[in-house]
Amino acid sequence: MKPHPAPSQDLPQPARRQRRVRRKDARPGELLDAALDLFVQKGYAATRVEEVAARAGVSKGTLFLYFPSKEDLFKAVVRENIAGRFSEWQLELDSFEGDSEALLRRCYAVWWERIGSTRASGITKLMVGEARNFPALARFYHQEVTEPGTALVRRILERGIARGEIRTLDLQTGVYLVLAPMVFLTLWQNSMAPCLPGQDAGASLPFSPEAYLETQIDNLLRGLRP
Structure with a gap:
């Protein structure tokens, strides 16, 4: 045969x-x-x-x-999973017509959908853990991700202040106030959560990521309103 x-x-x-x-x-x-x-x-x-x-x-x-x-x-x-997205996010911000509350809620929702809930969220945890051992990569990540990310959030806050929807505040610390819940969630998902019973990051979280972000945005808005 x-x-x-x-x-x-x-x-x-x-x-x-x-x-x-x-x-x-x-x-x-x-x-x-x-x-x-x-x-x-x-x-x-x-x-x-x-x-x-x-x-x-x-x-x-x-x-x-x-x-x-x-x-x-x-x-x-x-670049494929995070840095390459900033141009589209800048365009979305340019065309957004809602108020600052809607924009911040949209910011968190888009981040969770495109980064936070995906495998790409593990890149942040990797950089936090290994940056000191690979300073060249840390500089690259800062230039390609951290700087564009903070600049984008800064634009959101500046827009809100100019519209009278966000109180005047120190923008540098305000940026990190917005970013902190995102960083916490990515670190938890990719460090503690996989070690919990079940070995499933999504199922092992002792809280709903969406509910967590909703609580964070409510608290953030209370502090940012004039």
């Missing part, structure tokens, strides 16, 4: 070539997805590029074709 040919061998040559092109185009995304999983699970120092390549189903040499080093791979993960 003759062995069955591989599915790709049944395709005409142009179709096989197109399939290879599609596969090649998909590889960077597959590598970034695998890298995000491993960086969040194991941390930056403990993650080896061989593991990332194996999880993505490619060789280490293939990985290096797209990302010359582990540092380049990590930077690409950060």
